[in-house]
Amino acid sequence: MWNETVIKMIGIGILETLYMTFLSSFIAYLIGLPLGVLLVTTDQDGIAPRPLLNKVVGVIVNLIRSVPFIILLITVMPITRFIVGTTIGSNAVVVPLILASAPYIARLVESSLKEVDQGVIEAAQSMGANTKQIIFKVLLPEAKPSLVIGSAIAITTILGYSAMSGFVGGGGLGDIAIRYGYYRGETQIALVTVILMVLIVQAIQELGDRWMRRTDKRLN
Amino acid sequence: MLSIKYYFNTVLSEIMEVEDLKNLKPIIELVGLSKTYQSKDNTVKALENINLTIYEGEIFGIIGLSGAGKSTLVRCINLLERPTEGAVLFDGANLASMEKKELLKARQSMGMIFQQFNLLMQRTALDNICFPLEIAGVSKKEAKQRAEELLEVVGLSDKANAYPSQLSGGQKQRIAIARALATRPKVLLCDEATSALDPTTTRSILSLLKEINQKLGITIVVITHEMKVIEEICNRVAIIDKSQIAEVGEMEEVFVKPKSKIAKQLIFSKDTHIDSFVGEHKCRIIFDGRTSFEPVIANMVLECKTPVNILFADTKDIDGKAFGQMVIQLPDDELSRKRIYAYLNSNQIIYEEVKDDVE
Ligand SMILES: Nc1ncnc2c1ncn2[C@@H]1O[C@H](COP(=O)(O)OP(=O)(O)OP(=O)(O)O)[C@@H](O)[C@H]1O
Ligand SMILES: [Mg+2]
Numbered sequence: 001m002w003n004e005t006v007i008k009m010i011g012i013g014i015l016e017t018l019y020m021t022f023l024s025s026f027i028a029y030l031i032g033l034p035l036g037v038l039l040v041t042t043d044q045d046g047i048a049p050r051p052l053l054n055k056v057v058g059v060i061v062n063l064i065r066s067v068p069f070i071i072l073l074i075t076v077m078p079i080t081r082f083i084v085g086t087t088i089g090s091n092a093v094v095v096p097l098i099l100a101s102a103p104y105i106a107r108l109v110e111s112s113l114k115e116v117d118q119g120v121i122e123a124a125q126s127m128g129a130n131t132k133q134i135i136f137k138v139l140l141p142e143a144k145p146s147l148v149i150g151s152a153i154a155i156t157t158i159l160g161y162s163a164m165s166g167f168v169g170g171g172g173l174g175d176i177a178i179r180y181g182y183y184r185g186e187t188q189i190a191l192v193t194v195i196l197m198v199l200i201v202q203a204i205q206e207l208g209d210r211w212m213r214r215t216d217k218r219l220n
Numbered sequence: 221m222l223s224i225k226y227y228f229n230t231v232l233s234e235i236m237e238v239e240d241l242k243n244l245k246p247i248i249e250l251v252g253l254s255k256t257y258q259s260k261d262n263t264v265k266a267l268e269n270i271n272l273t274i275y276e277g278e279i280f281g282i283i284g285l286s287g288a289g290k291s292t293l294v295r296c297i298n299l300l301e302r303p304t305e306g307a308v309l310f311d312g313a314n315l316a317s318m319e320k321k322e323l324l325k326a327r328q329s330m331g332m333i334f335q336q337f338n339l340l341m342q343r344t345a346l347d348n349i350c351f352p353l354e355i356a357g358v359s360k361k362e363a364k365q366r367a368e369e370l371l372e373v374v375g376l377s378d379k380a381n382a383y384p385s386q387l388s389g390g391q392k393q394r395i396a397i398a399r400a401l402a403t404r405p406k407v408l409l410c411d412e413a414t415s416a417l418d419p420t421t422t423r424s425i426l427s428l429l430k431e432i433n434q435k436l437g438i439t440i441v442v443i444t445h446e447m448k449v450i451e452e453i454c455n456r457v458a459i460i461d462k463s464q465i466a467e468v469g470e471m472e473e474v475f476v477k478p479k480s481k482i483a484k485q486l487i488f489s490k491d492t493h494i495d496s497f498v499g500e501h502k503c504r505i506i507f508d509g510r511t512s513f514e515p516v517i518a519n520m521v522l523e524c525k526t527p528v529n530i531l532f533a534d535t536k537d538i539d540g541k542a543f544g545q546m547v548i549q550l551p552d553d554e555l556s557r558k559r560i561y562a563y564l565n566s567n568q569i570i571y572e573e574v575k576d577d578v579e
Binding site for chain 2: 117119120122123124125126127128129130133137138141142144145215216217218219
């Protein structure tokens, strides 16, 4: 059972998983980070209140977040085909992964930015800072440690989502686990892939923690 | 007719003189200022028809009890809070009617410091001071130079690279003061700037503010709920009570002759109470007519700076001479007692120590 093909397959699975996870995380952050900033700044008590816009974005974010990933995965297939040209393989899974995680990231970013002391924002306002300056010089830098921790959470969550993509032949460790463990009953291979995923999650979490500790000037 | 004119002229010249003396140029004028907070089911009138003029170069205090509206008032001065009614004139221009851009620019001429310091936690002390300069579009190099200058002013040059989490409260407030001064503002607004500090640190921060006022000529507005802060540095004071100005005047005038009820309450409720008297030592003072009837006890208390307790007194004023006796209880601490005896001796007042109960 543990022949070269299987080991190679698992090796490729690891790479595919990492590829899916990091590519989707990256693109999802490109969408989710600005959305999170928008949710905070346009809030009723934010630095540039736009209650209507805030409400609309908030509702859309919640809507997407409330759809189970597995359903999202299937329903967005037409869009995936349009963008990627296929509905199977790692690239195809990246589309639903981004769609599912961007709103999640927006909420994570929102909660990180809300931790920034209101007094510090007020101090910046008292110096005549405009909205853009407050976002880039106060909110984001002051929330950086929390954003870093948030990103570790987001990436590990996306990694978990990516495992589900096995159901549509998405590749990666999750795919292997489902094919061998669920369909063929080869529990050993399934177990190994699960352990590998646990290790990857641990590693990402650990890296996030270390980075946070190094970046947070409140701690040293 | 002539005399009226003459009188008028002297009054006028007197006013002028005062004006010269105090350089009475208004820097901040609040005219008919009101602020109402409106929420779904209630409205809070935080400020009601506030009229105040703060002059260039003075240290102006605003004192009041918690919830009186002090913070709302300072926040209205730089329009962090938009007044519901009235005008805020800064250097003659109405902030409330300014374009956003203009207002942001004007705020650079008004520094502000806070009770909780509000430093950027992820920036060093030096970079915190550079922050308002970055906002104002000053070049990095120039900003750094200015920041180093200011670190010198607040006496923390050695903490340039420290993060706020590595500084004490007093040091944080000094950095915050340096930061507020970076853009060379005309006014420094202080909202409870010393309320989170211990008495010694408070005093050092207050003397720094005084120094800044005198050396740099910056007008300072001090918000506080502590009378001793006003007493220590303010030239003039406004007392705010229940959203309104109860009294405004020269600090000493208000302290000596408070008119409003709230002023009296604030001034006389200072910690003047004496810990309950436990002194075992008593002393009988005898007035045999040789001393004139001057306020011996009052003078003694003032001179020795120690309280005594009058247990018994039977004195008469005969032809301006004092006759009779008085028994006073002395403080427990020996030094104070010695001071009292020394005072009595040097004033040739006859006394004797009393061991037993007073009859
Ligand atoms: N954003 C707000 N919304 C509603 N009410 C407010 C708001 N800010 C202040 N108030 C109310 O306005 C009144 C004055 O508040 P303010 O903070 O100015 O008092 P203060 O004199 O600074 O008190 P303290 O000494 O406790 O700081 C209070 O009754 C307060 O509850
Ligand atoms: Mg207050």
